[in-house]
Amino acid sequence: xxxxxxxxxxxxxxxxxxxxxxxxxxxxxxxxxxxxxxxxxxxxxxxxxxxxxxxxxxxxxxxxxxxxxxxxxxxxxxxxxxxxxxxxxxxxxxxxxxxxxxxxxxxxxxxxxxxxxxxxxxxxxxxxxxxxxxxxxxxxxxxxxxxxxxxxxxxxxxxxxxxxxxxxxxxxxxxxxxxxxxxxxxxxxxxxxxxxxxxxxxxxxxxxxxxxxxxxxxxxxxxxxxxxxxxxxxxxxxxxxxxxxxxxxxxxxxxxxxxxxxxxxxxxxxxxxxxxxxxxxxxxxxxxxxxxxxxxxxxxxxxxxxxxxxxxxxxxxxxxxxxxxxxxxxxxxxxxxxxxxxxxxxxxxxxxxxxxxxxxxxxxxxxxxxxxxxxxxxxxxxxxxxxxxxxxxxxxxxxxxxxxxxxxxxxxxxxxxxxxxxxxxxxxxxxxxxxxxxxxxxxxxxxxxxxxxxxxxxxxxxxxxxxxxxxxxxxxxxxxxxxxxxxxxxxxxxxxxxxxxxxxxxxxxxxxxxxxxxxxxxxx
Numbered sequence: 001x002x003x004x005x006x007x008x009x010x011x012x013x014x015x016x017x018x019x020x021x022x023x024x025x026x027x028x029x030x031x032x033x034x035x036x037x038x039x040x041x042x043x044x045x046x047x048x049x050x051x052x053x054x055x056x057x058x059x060x061x062x063x064x065x066x067x068x069x070x071x072x073x074x075x076x077x078x079x080x081x082x083x084x085x086x087x088x089x090x091x092x093x094x095x096x097x098x099x100x101x102x103x104x105x106x107x108x109x110x111x112x113x114x115x116x117x118x119x120x121x122x123x124x125x126x127x128x129x130x131x132x133x134x135x136x137x138x139x140x141x142x143x144x145x146x147x148x149x150x151x152x153x154x155x156x157x158x159x160x161x162x163x164x165x166x167x168x169x170x171x172x173x174x175x176x177x178x179x180x181x182x183x184x185x186x187x188x189x190x191x192x193x194x195x196x197x198x199x200x201x202x203x204x205x206x207x208x209x210x211x212x213x214x215x216x217x218x219x220x221x222x223x224x225x226x227x228x229x230x231x232x233x234x235x236x237x238x239x240x241x242x243x244x245x246x247x248x249x250x251x252x253x254x255x256x257x258x259x260x261x262x263x264x265x266x267x268x269x270x271x272x273x274x275x276x277x278x279x280x281x282x283x284x285x286x287x288x289x290x291x292x293x294x295x296x297x298x299x300x301x302x303x304x305x306x307x308x309x310x311x312x313x314x315x316x317x318x319x320x321x322x323x324x325x326x327x328x329x330x331x332x333x334x335x336x337x338x339x340x341x342x343x344x345x346x347x348x349x350x351x352x353x354x355x356x357x358x359x360x361x362x363x364x365x366x367x368x369x370x371x372x373x374x375x376x377x378x379x380x381x382x383x384x385x386x387x388x389x390x391x392x393x394x395x396x397x398x399x400x401x402x403x404x405x406x407x408x409x410x411x412x413x414x415x416x417x418x419x420x421x422x423x424x425x426x427x428x429x430x431x432x433x434x435x436x437x438x439x440x441x442x443x444x445x446x447x448x449x450x451x452x453x454x455x456x457x458x459x460x461x462x463x464x465x466x467x468x469x470x471x472x473x474x475x476x477x478x479x480x481x482x483x484x485x486x487x488x489x490x491x492x493x494x495x496x497x498x499x500x501x502x503x504x505x506x507x508x509x510x511x512x513x514x515x516x517x518x519x520x521x522x523x524x
Contacts, residue, residue, distance in 0.1 A: 093150025228253030
């Protein structure tokens with residue numbers, strides 16, 4: 001069994017999903033730095049922490065050489081920032097690549113998710129994360145946010161087959177002829193997943209929220225010896241940066257938020273606008289396909305012809321899932337996940353040619369390859385990271401959950417209108433995982449940010465971004481008092497360090513010289 005409803009609403013965002021191929025290609029390729037040379041450890045910042053937090057902010061961090069010019073460390077943080085207790089402290093896994101030239105400070109990088117590893121991004125793929133120019137002037141620092149990887153990780157299922165069942169399993173009940181039976185099975189699956197997360201993670205599960213991560217980030221800023229935070233946040237990482245500017249405007253240095261989200265949106269609105277974004281990206285692919293790929297393109301470029309073909313595939317595989325080589329079944333949910341993974345970047349569009357060609361022939365190989373890529377699932381059936389477990393843990397406490405049946409029915413209609421090609425006709429269940437999560441959102445419902453008092457912050461938004469639609473970046477730039485919008489007119493999720501000179505120069509000049517655009521550079 002699995003909760004198909006949640007997978008068609010909110011897609012994980014960030015480099016982990018958008019650029020997994022590139023990250024894997026770059027992993028371990030960097031061999032620079034100064035291995036063996038001693039590097040002076042900065043002393044903790046002189047900025048006075050709040051009462052009761054002195055021991056955390058004043059801790060001395062032991063940085064160890066972890067090869068290839070990188071240094072690694074564990075930083076102690078309170079489990080509950082509102083009531084610190086050394087008995088429940090957690091550790092945060094941190095890595096840095098020291099600046100190779102005239103050092104300006106530390107630049108923290110977060111790849112998004114929520115649930116993606118900033119440690120792995122910097123340690124394995126620093127050249128993908130930031131330009132050589134920034135590596136020269138900054139210590140590039142990555143960390144695993146709480147709940148992720150090396151930082152008090154969320155653990156749900158210890159047997160990967162249970163995770164397979166959660167993500168890929170099919171309810172026995174037919175959603176059309178037995179909708180209540182289907183809802184009961186999906187709900188039972190969601191309850192079992194949440195119970196397993198609580199059992200294997202413990203009380204830390206209650207404190208895997210973005211605001212706690214923001215406080216962790218301020219602690220990390222202090223212990224590396226910086227009075228101001230310099231930060232590059234991709235996708236969901238922009239949430240962390242925006243909330244940081246709200247919580248600690250006096251500590252903001254230079255912050256860039258690329259593939260920006262809109263924290264003011266509800267979780268349903270996030271899913272709704274993503275549905276529109278992926279529909280738009282799919283249409284852009286179909287129109288461009290014949291010209292880009294010639295005879296390898298399986299489509300005509302005529303949306304009136306091509307979109308119904310894809311709609312037919314969704315209906316076909318929901319009605320009759322296809323058995324894959326390893327015993328898993330490909331239904332429309334798997335097809336949707338595979339398609340979404342390839343739509344994150346125009347560089348991955350060629351995989352869509354194979355995906356749809358195989359799907360029309362009843363073949364599943366590319367669908368499972370892309371879906372496994374998306375879920376960080378290894379070829380042997382194990383999972384490389386806890387990204388999706390952390391994903392659920394973070395956003396289930398970051399957002400309130402809608403459970404009113406009438407509202408859920410309305411939302412189903414909106415989703416169908418937003419993405420008519422890939423909408424799945426399932427009973428209106430809403431977010432079964434978060435509705436049955438062990439802990440719930442405790443905020444007041446106001447998740448907006450203004451960053452009042454912070455110096456200028458750059459917001460990068462891409463016009464063809466399916467995962468974090470352009471409109472989100474525009475709204476965030478309007479909401480944050482000091483924000484400056486940087487538009488990239490192009491396709492794909494996030495824009496910096498991907499070869500567009502306008503975007504790259506704007507970001508590098510800002511981080512290195514403090515140059516703030518006087519107007520949107522409108523990069524093309």
